[in-house]
Amino acid sequence: MDGYRVPAGEHRVEEKIKGSVFIATARRVTTPDEARAFVESLKKEFRDATHNCHAFVAGPPGSAASGMGDDGEPRGTAGPPMHQVLTHCGIGEIAVVVTRYSSGQKLGTGGLVRAYGGLVKLCLESLPTRFYATSEPVHLEMSYEHLNSVRHELEKHGGEILREDFSGVVRLTVRIPDAEQESFLERVSRLAAVVEG
Structure with a gap:
């Protein structure tokens, strides 16, 4: 496998359970520090x-x-069921915060586990995702006039831009799924030169 799916942007869903309002917010995170910063931003x-x-x-x-x-x-009623869903959902680089505005009505331990795990599942059902390729980066060089065409082909082939340099000519470092790389390079060969290193 040369990649996996990741969140395509921030996504939010809401549900009312026994009067309590639950809001799940998901976002792509690439490091634990980024995840913690996301959690802090939602707490604010x-x-x-x-x-x-x-x-x-x-x-x-x-x-x-x-x-x-x-x-x-109560310990183990929120984080663990949420984590369980995320660990087995097949999506990588993801953080979810479930916010609760309590109505005061008790849900019980089982009710809380179902509510928090259920909110993450609900959020994932409609979460926009995209493919993140883990193949080797490719270095491209092109004139400014071809940049939009190359970007378009990159998007069509499920790739992403890792680095951009606009000094003189345009230099891009991109990553494309292995299965799409040959087709992508064929399509852009008239527009951009592949640079080694």
Whole structure:
């Protein structure tokens, strides 16, 4: 396998359970520090919420670079069920914060586990994702007039730009899924030169 799916942007869903409002927010994160910063930003955004529980996988699907937190809910009722869903969903580089505005009505331990795990599942059902290729980077050089065409081909072939340099000519470092690389290079060979190193 030469890649995996990652969130294509921030995504949010909301559900009411026994009067409590639950809001799940997901975003792509590439490191545990980035995940923690995302959690802190949501705690600020929803500072008046009863709880802001979280889980993240900051690497390929099922990666050990992961974490979770119950944020005051009974131990193990929020972070672990959220983490369980993320670990087995097949999406990498993802963090989810589930914010709860409590109605005061008790959900019980089982109810909380179902609510937090369920909100992550609900969020993932409509989460826009894109393919992240883990193949070797390719270095391209082109004139400015061909940049948009190369970008278009890159998007069509599921690739991404890793680095851009606009001094004199345009230099791009890109990554394309192995299965798409030959077709991509064939399409852009008239527009851009492949540079070694």
